Amino acid sequence: MAHKVKIYTLSTCSHCKAAKKFFTDNGINFEFIDVDLLSSSEKTDTLKEVIRYNPQRSFPTIIIDKKVIIGFRENDIREALGV
Template sequence: MKMNHVEGRKRGDVVLYALSTCVWCSKTKRLLDSLGVDYFYVDVDLLDGESRKEALREMDRWNPRRSFPTIVINNRVVVGFKEEEIKKALGL
């Protein structure tokens, strides 16, 4: 599965599972961008075949309910757009 990378200040491992049509996913990306954080993301709905299956398997490890956005920050999971929780997990 190919993930998109946004360069920024390293705050550990940050991975966002998103949907391209999800307003809350877009808000999460904008938040990470505004904080200048280095992160990886994948828009699961734009994947197909084995890439999509791989993304969903990986996401299931963190959020079996498969709700979006799911963000994994240094092995800590935040489900949904929760600005303060995200900042806290990033150490901000």
């Protein structure tokens, strides 16, 4: 079963890079947004989205289907993906 995976990241965040590498290395399709690289108006709108899932606005914020995982927690990610 294909999962819908979206990651809110910062381009300079080592945990965000590790999360992206994990999904890539495991052949899992994902969408990511480097929030810090967005224009001012896009960043404002995107941070509103992040706050819905993660009021602390910490990164990475990972959404797998309807499950939200804050930070790169590999075991939680594997469990959500069933891998």
